[in-house]
Amino acid sequence: MPPATSAEIEPPPVADGDVQLLREARRAEREKLRTSRFDVVTSFFMALIWFIGTFVVLMFIIWLLSGDPRPMVLKPQIEEASGRGENAEGFERDFEPPGEEEVEELLEPTLEDTIEAVTDSVSSVAATLTSNDTQATATNVGTGMGDSRPPGPPGEGPYVVPRGERWQLNFTAKDIKSYAKQLDFFGIELAVMGGGTQGVDYAFNLAGKPKSRRLVDTSTEKRLYFMWTRPSPLQRFDQQLLMQAGVSLDGGRTQLRFIPPELEDLLYTIEMTHAFSKGRETVQEIAKTVFECKPGGDGFTFEVIDQRYRSPKP
Incomplete structure (x- = not known):
């Protein structure tokens, strides 16, 4: 019997029911391969987590390599204010x-x-x-x-508001102990003068056991000092610290706070940095700067909370 040719080979007939089952099976396979909403959301969150993680790692590396931020340091400036001394006030x-x-x-x-x-x-x-x-x-x-010239010591410098009049130092303390720590951190000394007593009496080491000393020749004292201009609870703290140091307040003696030259230079740097950020270029434009002592770093720091300006005189 001769072999059958290709034209004579025919696939076996498939029933209609089998075709329908085959189509259903293929449709089920396609449904399994289709991306679901769950897969889309999961992929989005995975990509977001990877992005945030990579960003945090890069920022950590930058911080690690850059070291501690260093504030801008300005060269200390000796301000020679313009003052008329004992001359009469006038116009020329x-x-x-x-x-x-x-x-x-x-x-x-x-x-x-x-x-x-x-x-x-x-x-x-x-x-x-x-x-x-x-x-x-x-x-x-x-x-x-x-x-x-404005009132003040005789001088021919530019028309600058003296630091003692331009600056205001604010402290915030719940008790006398925390207040004394702030003063000691910056090396500020309390003092009194007048009241029929010659010289100036100082109090220092305020956070520990306050000590006192007296300076008779006041001409050698060149530090910047501040006086109380209005009543404050901190003024009573000053009085208590002075009395603990054995300093007499009898006779209505005037209370003072002396700041060291290092703190004066630091305040000037903070003041001018703030002024530069506000578009001001010279100290002649500053009329008032209010500092506030706040916790920061290894202890405390001063920040500018208010600064007022004026037009410099030619």
Whole structure:
């Protein structure tokens, strides 16, 4: 019998029921391979976790390599403020012409005046006041415009508000112990003067056992100091610390707080850094800076909580 050709080979017939089952099986397989909503959400959160983790690791490496942040350090500046000293307040800086009585003392006496003065002194005869032919005003009060510089020690520097008037230091403390720790951390000394007692009495080592010392020659004291301008609970803390150090407050003595030069330089740096961040360029533009002591670092630090400005005078 001859072999069958390809044209003669036919697949076995498939029933309609089997075709339907095959289609259902294929549809079920496709459903298994299709991405579900659960897979989408899970993939999103996994990618987000990987991204955040990588970002945190990079930031940690940057922080580890950069070290501790260092504040901007400014060169300490010696401010020579403009002050008129004991000169009279005024509008100009002109020379005040003397009055007539002052001209009498300034003029060179003539020979006749000298002989007359000698004669009067010998004969004890009162001499009359001879008027001089001058342009002086016949009054004891001059006609000058005074001194236009602001009050303060004599100086020819720029028009800068002195640090003692420009700065305000605020402290926050629940009790006298925490207040004393803040003062000791910055090396601030309490002091009193006046009240009929010569010199200045200081109190230091306030957080431990307060000690005292006296300075008789106050001309050697060059540190910046602050006074109380209005009543405060911290002022009573100052009084208690001074009394614990054995310093007498009798006679209405004035309370002071002396700050060391290192703290003065630090406050200046903090002040100018804040001013630069506000678009100010010179200290002449600053009218008032309010500092507040806050916990920070290894102890405490000062921050600027308020700063007011003015237009610098030419």
